[in-house]
Amino acid sequence: MESIAKREYVSPAVIRRLPRYYRFLGTLLGRGVTRISSREIAEMMGLTASQIRQDLNCFGGFGQQGYGYNVEVLRAEIGRILGLDKGFRAILVGAGNMGKAISNYVDFANKGFNLIAIFDKDPAKIGTRVAGLTIKSTEEITDFCLTHKPDVAVLTLPLQATKGMLDILVAAGVTGFWNFTHYDILYDYPHCAVESVFLEDSLMTLSYLVNDRRESE
Amino acid sequence: MESIAKREYVSPAVIRRLPRYYRFLGTLLGRGVTRISSREIAEMMGLTASQIRQDLNCFGGFGQQGYGYNVEVLRAEIGRILGLDKGFRAILVGAGNMGKAISNYVDFANKGFNLIAIFDKDPAKIGTRVAGLTIKSTEEITDFCLTHKPDVAVLTLPLQATKGMLDILVAAGVTGFWNFTHYDILYDYPHCAVESVFLEDSLMTLSYLVNDRRESE
Known part of the structure; x- marks a missing residue:
């Protein structure tokens, strides 16, 4: 070999x-x-x-x-x-429907990641459990990152909250992002490792494909 | 113009x-x-x-x-x-975490689609409501498709159930798919319009990017 x-x-x-x-x-x-x-x-x-x-x-x-x-x-x-043997540490920010689905549905452990914490700013969610983790307050996120040094943050929060949270996370040393918002992270932080999932772009692409198929029939 | x-x-x-x-x-x-x-x-x-x-x-x-x-x-x-003015009809199959997140989180209406029905095979889910729709039994799916002629099906069901469901949907005239499973639809049905979201591939790509960034530091 x-x-x-x-x-x-x-x-x-x-x-x-x-x-x-x-x-x-x-x-x-x-x-x-x-x-x-x-x-x-x-x-x-x-x-x-x-x-x-x-x-x-x-x-x-x-x-x-x-x-x-x-x-x-x-x-x-x-x-x-792919680095799947590295056990990178991930946190997830935004425990709405999408955040919950991602935490429960995606097999982080077999894809090289260890999901170590979930954050939300909604007091009604803080303290409840998702995917075996207790949701923490985003107020604790800087301290948590400085202590536990997550490699990546999964961003499943509303677009308007993204820029502010991104600045906090980068300041606390996070340099990798799995981005489900439509915020352009690399524009602000070109040194970061960013992988984005633009669901609505994907849906519009499907619309194009369906429409194109119809027109060529 | x-x-x-x-x-x-x-x-x-x-x-x-x-x-x-x-x-x-x-x-x-x-x-x-x-x-x-x-x-x-x-x-x-x-x-x-x-x-x-x-x-x-x-x-x-x-x-x-x-x-x-x-x-x-x-x-x-x-x-x-993009065909966003066409109002394509969509159904969603598989109302687990991912299916619920997609139905609630994705803005179908502003992306050219009208989500008209959600299906699941779990009796505990059938009859409950998600995103303003009452979950129907997958046993009704052929009749529903023949009557309502959906343009696309959103597939958020387990991989092992995908092939069987795909055959049923294609036989009932569905030719467009927004695919969240890892099933290769175009291999079986090359004439269909397919847009896939491979979340775990995306996560592995992020692992590569994070790893690559580390090694080049």
């Missing part, structure tokens, strides 16, 4: 495919598949074999000519590239 | 930027801005002016040399391109 010679620059498109590979290899493992060729991965994932070889080459390449890939080893390596 | 000469092929990257333009122009309108140049849009959105002109040219172009864009007209046109 070669060691990983990670390249300096990996394109966002490749980075976005890595979780898909990871997920796909997990499904194969669950079915008892131990070995697979790039051609087979390509067919099952709707990509080309050369694209797959290129993607995995970005990180040093793990295949052996004539043998293909060892599913378990490849998945573990991709997991390491 | 030119009429819209929509091109045959619009790249997915352009399509994905349209909701951002729409959202951004809405913010400007809310601030009372009536007119804007492509350079100003570019600066505020972190894109280049020529990219913006190119994007909008894909649909016929609405700018006037020396004047820029009329914010309200441009936003309305992008909304029409």
